[in-house]
Amino acid sequence: MIKKMRWIPVILVLTLVGTDVFAAGAAEGPQLGQAVSKEEIARWEISVMPDGEGLPVGKGTAKQGKSVYQTHCLSCHGKNGLGDSADQLAGAEFGLTDEYPDKTIGTYWPYATTLFDFSRRSMPMHAPGILTDNEVYAVTAFLLYLNGIIGLTDEMNAKTLAKVKMPNRDGFINVYKENQKVD
């Protein structure tokens, strides 16, 4: 959504911190940026927000995701996500207050959308970006299923994924907010 254009917030902040750039009037800049169309931006855009903004069209279930996992992920993350050369993704034995806590998707991750954002942009390590959006939904569903968060046939799509409530959703303290008293 395009919000109303306003200069005030920027100028306010800059005045507060007294950035010399603005004091010197350099804020103008030589204006060498090139305008870019919505269509062009869409070709770059892969961010997925916690409220689901940015999730693409597509769908998948854990049942479908199992084979995606076996083909593309198992070699590094081990059987059922128990970990190998790369991180353990499921099957936590210990909780977060235990002597050797297991920080897995099920015990630690606050948002399910992160799993989609990350798997699509970064995984699998040897060929990032190789998965179709349907495959990313499916493998995301499979990892959520392995962590006991959704069922084997629950469909993950742009609507349902953002609604998944992760067990550790409220497990974080925003230190920046506390220090800066801003939201």
Place this chain on the structure above:
Amino acid sequence: MKNSKNTKQIAVAGNGLLDRRLFLSTGLKFGTITVLGSASHQLLSKEANKQSTIDPADPPWMHTPGGPFSTYGKPSAHEREVIRVPAPNSAVPGNGVSWTPLHLLEGMITPNGLHFERHHNGVPQIDPNRHKLLVHGLVKKPLTYTIKSLLKYPMHSQILFIECGGNSNAGWNKQPSRAQAGYFHGLVSCSEWTGVPLSIILAEAGLNKGAKWLIAEGADAFAMNVSIPMEKAIKDGMLALYQNGERLRPENGYPLRLIIPGWEGVLNVKWLRRLKAVSKPIMTRNETARYTELQPSGKARMFSFEIEAKSLITSPSTGMLLASGQGLYQITGLAWSGRGKIKKVEVSTDNGNSWTEAQLQEPVLPMAFSRFRIPWRWDGNPSILKSRATDESGYVQPERDELVAKRGRHGFFHYNAIVCWEVDEHGLLSHVYDKKNALDTGNISIDAGWD
């Protein structure tokens, strides 16, 4: 020949620490410190029974023409042990870290070839003519910038440290790490960065109301992404193009790197390709599952961006030998803080019973390495050396006990406790914890690997 003034060297703290001002007033002669296992150390021991055939009064290199010019200089072959030590993932060679050998360097600037690395999926070989920066999201005018166009902007330079949030994390272990100082604390380096103030570019795009965070994304095979508070991005952010006078090295983000001074390294996104203004953080994997610190309560600290004051003695340090036996040595080290300038560094050679201020090398700059030095007369007895930094905000570097009591042992990130080096009766240094912790037994490994 004995310097007569040396007789006036009066200890200012327990166990032989001398006044830092002696550096200026007297001709101090320091003992030799060697790194165990290194060529210099072997040479030293060999020299005792075997005379070198090369006569410094008439060396062979004065009788043959020297080497040719070089298009790009390299360190002397005799310095081949001064290297980064990489620790890659077994299945993904481009995933892991390499440490700066802090214990083998002097001064405040890290040479470009030795700046620490943290890559998630290798170093991309980017053609600068095929690379663009996209600025979009909650902005008036979404824009793209070529590298060529950014090079035409007004620039500024700043000497800044960058420290990985996971630096020194072996400190959370129950057993003290045996790695040399740099290979334990060397995920921090300091360079002069030059580039375009981020505020100029953001002003050109025109931020909309509600643009409170900035998502930065890299053009590597990990498409590294993180959220940065807009306020900090505008105040201090830099689009860096140069490092120590030359264009960025590929492993440090060529052709474009975001610099967020004083905050944890992960925010300094390399190979920067995209900045998206948003109202709330995106909650990437690297700001939720990683770079958050699990506390004893079971809750985790998130967005704990600031690097708190830290220091360590780089020489002598673990794995080194006071090779000249008892006598005078130069203690030197580094201190830094993400909150501003280092105000003072105190040194103790008696396990923290007494402290005295070390000399800080000028210039002392905010959010940069500060080099400290102090003379010490070793009496040949076992001693424990420590340094403690205080920054201009008044923050004092904590003892390990205090840090662990406050944060537990599973935070993994932001370890900044006081470092203890024990000197034994032979002059050999090793890493120890305070006596209380040293008795602790348990799993040597940390709770998470490098990921």
